[in-house]
Amino acid sequence: MDFKPLVTLLAIVNPLAIVPFFIHYTQGFTLEQRRRTVTTAAITAFLVIAASALLGLRILEFFGISLASFQVGGGMLLLISSLNMLNAQPAEAKPNSHELEDGAQKAAMGASIAVVPLTIPLLTGPATISTVVIYADQARTWLQLVALVGYGVVIGVATWLALALAYPISRVLGRTGINVMTRLMGLILAALAVEVMALGLLKLFPSLGR
Template identity: 70%
Template sequence: MDFKALITLLAVVNPLSALPFFIHYTEGYTKEQRRRTIMIAARTVFIVIAASALLGLHLLAFFGISLASFQVGGGMLLLTSALSMLNAQPAEARSNASEIEDSAARASIAVVPLTIPLLTGPATMSTVVIYADKAHTVLQHATLIFYGAVVALAVLLCFTLAERIARRLGKTGINVMTRLMGLVLAAIAVEIMSDGLVQLFPALAGRS
């Protein structure tokens, strides 16, 4: 399992792009409430990635979906996320205004909408499943799950330093970082789609 999987996960989760939402949702929270929200969000990110790595392929088999088809679909989803990021929007954000207001009114927003779908949504799950298929040994699967822990740690660190990072980077700085990650993600998405298309249509690679 190479570092491309880790880079892809960091790009699609992109905790920096979620900082403004985290600051907005936790406005008025005490230090303890904010700390608890951060811990729950980081744990949920890890759980989603680990569950996708361990169970994703079994779910595909259950529904009779080929990995090649999933690669094309997942790649398209990643590309959509990348295009959103290139416009400086959160990669996984899919909530409308009423849903955001309703979620913000809940006692805890750590899981919904902060972690799902803002941090880990369909694009993240698709990415993990695609890389899980490339893991052929227990060590490689363990490495993928470890990458999930690294991403969760990145979320923990970003949210803990949220106000400092926001002050340092400013809105423009966060937008620039988001666009750079979006560009990286777009290139990876095209590569994933091309792998799936070649498996579905071998003639594309000059094979019969």
């Protein structure tokens, strides 16, 4: 079984990097509210990955986008994400200050912040979706596709564990420890991004392989 998709997804999602955001957004929450937020975020992360694996290629076909072009674009997005991680920032785009204020207001109004912004875009944004679609195209059997969806379950569990243990993790690792892990995952992601772009470019320009 190929575990490269799982390694790539873990590098992109990197739930540990979201721990400081989770603590920020759930300030003032009761223990029960935090538990609901953690569970909702984990389930949503799995659903985004599963939907991308099962429907992503159909959506590309609908819009007439070739997978080779999507691989190059997705690879560039992964490379940008890896550069963010090398600077100890989340792989996915960080909401701007107005979005942070809106998120806080929604939380104060009782709306769940588990889906937006914690899961989308901080955990599973465009980079995650494009990665899943690319690996879904490489699946040659239903078993491989099911395995890709299964990796979504692993990501969901990892997300649940990281957020459920957010406060202990924050105390043990500290900001410095989380930054070091984020940079290491960013380095791995950069190498994977180059590989994805190279495969796409070879499909678009076969002469490059000569």
